[in-house]
Amino acid sequence: MIIVTTDFVPGKEIKELKGFVKGSTIQSKHIGKDIMAGLKNLVGGEIKDYQEMMEKARQLAIGRMVEDAKEKGANAIINVRLQTSSVMANASEIVAYGTAVYVADK
Template sequence: MIIVTTDFVPGKEVKELKGFVRGSTVQSKHVGKDILAGLKTIVGGEIKAYSEMMNEARQKAIGRMVEDAKGKGANAIITVRLETSNVMANASEIIAYGTAVYVE
């Protein structure tokens, strides 16, 4: 699956639009790690537990978007975007979305 943020795939021609595709996940960390992350905010620096959580969430969302595109017969996704939002305390949603296409 080709995934690009542009509205075209360099060197390929879009033969067919397959439609909007998306994938999302809502992630939260274990309360113990959340307490340690809270302590880290006092001294500053990267909160690795949250960086790892968000990276895992992005990969899941992209994977689900790819599955949606495959189900529509696409071999590429153009204009891909990632967004995040808080859905509740200590939980974030990541959504990946784009336009599924068939390219040659």
């Protein structure tokens, strides 16, 4: 699956528009990690546990978007975007979305 943030795929021609595709996940914070992050916040620096959690969440959301595109018969997704939002006190949603297309060589 080709995934790009542009509205075209270099060297390819869009043959068919398959439509909007998305994938999402909601991740909650582990209470133990939340306490450690709070302590890290006092002294500063990167909070690696949260960074790893969010990276896994992004990959899961992108994977779900790809599955949505495959089900529509696409071989590429253009205009891909990622969005995150807080859905409650200790949970964040990651959404990956774009336009599924079928591309071929020019």
